[in-house]
Amino acid sequence: MSPEEFRRAGHAAIDWIASYLESIESRRVLSDVSPGAIRQRMPAEPPPRSEPFEAWMADLERVVMPGLTHWQSPNFFAYFPANASEPSILGELISAGLGVQGMLWATSPACTEVETHVLDWLVGMLGLPDAFRSTGAGGGVLQDTASSSILCALLAARERATGFRSNAEGLAACTQRLVAYTSTQTHSSLAKAMRIAGLGEAALRLVDVDENHAMRPEALEVRISADRQAGLTPFFVCATIGTTSSNAIDPVEAIGELARRYGMWLHVDAAMSGTAALCPEFRWINRGVELADSYCFNPHKWMFTNFDCDVLWVRDRSALINTLTVLPEYLKNKATESGAVFDYRDWHIPLGRRFRALKLWFVIRHYGIEGLQALIRHHVALAELFESLVRADDRFEVVAPRPLNLICFRLRGDDVANERLLERINASGRAYLSHTKLNGRFVLRMSIGQTKVQERHVRAAWQLIRECV
C-alpha cells in the first residue's frame, strides 16, 4: 500500500469506527448467530491475489458484524466490562503503526520507560503502597490479563518457597509440599495457574466465605494450621478485591497478617474493582494492601483502556525477575549487563511485547485524574440507582451487597424462572446480562461500567427486565 492509499484507507477505517460507535445502540447487543454461520459466509479458499480495502470492509459488514456481541454497547451489562475509549483506540493505532517490540530495554527504551513511568503514576493515582514504585525495590509491568499476572505471582512465590529449586530441578525434586489458599469465590484463573505451575489443583484450598461472600480469615487460619500439622508448606494466598461472581471484597488486612505470620506470598487480585481506588472515597477496598507481595488490576476492564492491558505490581521485583529470566547469547547487550534498566521480558511469560503503555498514557491524559474519577462515580451512582429500582419491586430480591457497580439480583422464585428471565432479556437484543450462582441459587448480574453508559440505558434495561418477567 502506498502512503496515499494508507491515508485514504486509514481515514475510512477511522470514519467506520466513528459511525459504528455512533450507531452501536441500534444493534442487538448479543449476537444471535448459530455455530458455523460466520464461517459459512467466508470463502473456502484464501484469495490467490490482492483484494482491495473496500472488499475487506464490505466483508467486515457482511461476515463479521452479524457475529459480534457488542462489548462497547452501553447496553452491555454482562460479565465485567472490557472497555475501549477513543484515546485508547488511538493509542493502540499508534502502537501498531510504530510496530516496536520491547522485549528488552535496548530494543526500544521508550517502550519500557513510558510503561514504568505511567505505572508509577498509577501507584499514586490509586493510593497504593509506595513499595510498588519502581524507584524502590518494586515495580509494575503490563501483562495481557489477570490470569497471566496471577500465574507470574504464583511462580515467584513457588521459587521463593523452594529456594529456586523448582525452577532448577522441578517440583518432584523439592521436599516441600506446597499448598495455596483462596476463597471459594476466587476467579478460576488461580486454579488454572496451579495446574500450569505443576502444583496441582488439589493443593489449592478453597476457604469458606462469610454471608457477604468474602473470605473468612479464621477459616483460612484453621486450614493453614491443619496443613502445617500434616507436614505441608503454605506458600501463597490470593485475596480478591471484587470477586467475579458478586464483587465481594476480601479482608485483605487480616489475610495479609496471616500471610506474614506463616511466610506466605500475598497476591491481591483487584482485576475489576481496583480502578475504583481512583476515587479516595472508594479506597477502603484496598485496606491492607500494604501487606501484599503482588497486586493486579485491569485498566482493560473499568479504566477505558482497550483489551489487553493488565497491571501487575510487585513489592520485590528481584523475586519476579529471578523467577522468569533466561538470558541466551542472542539477547545479551550492554544495557542489560549494566543493571541500570528493566528488561520486561523477565517480568512475564512471553518474550516479545508490544508498546501497550501508549494507550494507557493516552487514556490518562485524555481524561485526567478528575475525568476518570467522574466516570467511576457516575457508574457507581447508576448502580445505586439500579439497586434502588430492584429493591422497590417486591417480585425481585438483591442477593449480595453492592460495594461498587455490580448488582446481584433475582426473581423471588426458583432457578428455572430466573434462567428463563435471563434468556428472554438477552434474546431481545436490547441488553445483555450474565449470571452466576450464589449459595447454590441462580442469580442475575447487572454490571454497570461501560464507557458510555448513561442513566437512560440503565432505566431501559430495568424496564426490559420487568417486561421479560
Next chain:
Amino acid sequence: MSPEEFRRAGHAAIDWIASYLESIESRRVLSDVSPGAIRQRMPAEPPPRSEPFEAWMADLERVVMPGLTHWQSPNFFAYFPANASEPSILGELISAGLGVQGMLWATSPACTEVETHVLDWLVGMLGLPDAFRSTGAGGGVLQDTASSSILCALLAARERATGFRSNAEGLAACTQRLVAYTSTQTHSSLAKAMRIAGLGEAALRLVDVDENHAMRPEALEVRISADRQAGLTPFFVCATIGTTSSNAIDPVEAIGELARRYGMWLHVDAAMSGTAALCPEFRWINRGVELADSYCFNPHKWMFTNFDCDVLWVRDRSALINTLTVLPEYLKNKATESGAVFDYRDWHIPLGRRFRALKLWFVIRHYGIEGLQALIRHHVALAELFESLVRADDRFEVVAPRPLNLICFRLRGDDVANERLLERINASGRAYLSHTKLNGRFVLRMSIGQTKVQERHVRAAWQLIRECV
C-alpha cells in the same frame, strides 16, 4: 471525545503514521538514549485534568520518538523482524474499535470463527498436514508469542504423559520423572517453559548438533536410551525449523520417528521460518511435520502482521483443551454446553482475548497468496545477494549455512574485532544488526525480512559494514 473529535484525531493519527513510515529511513535505527533519559522528559505527576490530543502527539514526538528503535525501518536487520504492514495496522485499528472480547464463542462468535477459518486457510497455504485443520480432530489458535505456544504444548504433553494427574494433584504426586529434549540451539523459551511447568530446567536435555547446527537424531536417541535406563520418562521433544542463532533446520522427520517410537509429544517451533513454506520451493523445511503433535509459527515475524500474532496448531485439540479448561459457573452458556463451538480461552493461558484474527485476515486479503510469496522470495534473494557480497570479501567468512534469509558471518579474526565492528555499525544509526555465538565464537547476524526492505538497503548495509571494519 465526540465522534467528530475522534474523526479529526483519528485522521491526524493515520497521517502521522503515514508520515512516520514515509520518513523512517531518515531516523537512526537503534536508539542512542541513556537509561532514564525518557522518563526524565515525562512529568513527575499525572495530569489532574484532560489534555488535548495535540498535547499527547507533541509528547509522542518529544518524549517517545528519541527512545525508539525502529523495527519497521528497512535498515533493521537485527534479531528476527517483527513486521507490521498497512493492512495489519488497519486490522489492529478496527479490532480496537470494535473492542470485542472473544474468551468464549458466545461472547463474539465472529471473533472465534474468523480465527478458526483463517487458520484453516493457512494450513493449506503453508502445505501443512490436514490433521491440523479444525474440520478434523485438530485446529489452530492465535497466541501472543511462540513462548506461550511452546508452554501450552509442553503442558498438554505433560498431562498426556501423567494421565492428567499433574493437573489434578501436582508433579510431586506423579510417579513418572519426565524428561524433555531439544537441541543446544533451541530458543530459550523452552527452558523457561520447563521452569514454569514445574518440570525444572535440569529435565531438559540439550542434544548435540551437527556442523550445520541442526539436532543430531542419533545423539537424541542415545540420550533417550540413557534416560529410560535410568528410569526416567521421555515425554516431549522440540524440533526447530529455523533456530534463532543461525536459522538451522532440525531433521523433523527423524526426530518425529523417535518421538513416535518412544511415545513423546513432538512440538515443532517454526516461529521465524515457517512463513517460508508459503512458497512451494521452500516447503522442504517442513519435511516430517506430519509427525508433529503441535506446530507454531509467527505471522508477527515474517508475515507482515504486527506483533502479537503467533499461530499454534495441534493434531489433537482435545489434549490441549482438556489440559487448559476450567469452567466456573459465570462462564457457562448453552453454546459451550452444546459442544458445537470452540471456546478459545481453553486453548491458552489467558482468559480474555482480543480479535487478533482480523489483522491476519486483512493481511492475507491485501497481499493474496501470490503477493506474500513474492515478498518472501524477494527477501530470500536479497539474503542470497548479501551472502555473495560477504563471500567475495576475503576479510570476512560466512560461518553457517543460509537456508533462507539469515546470514551468519564474521570478520576473520578474534571476537574483540567482531564485537567492535558490531558496535560501530549500530552506533552509526544507519543499520542495526545483532549477534550470537556459534561454536563459541562471536558472530554477526544479518536478518533480511523487513516488510519494506529493498536491494538498496542491503547494499548500503554492506557498504556500512565495510566502512566500519
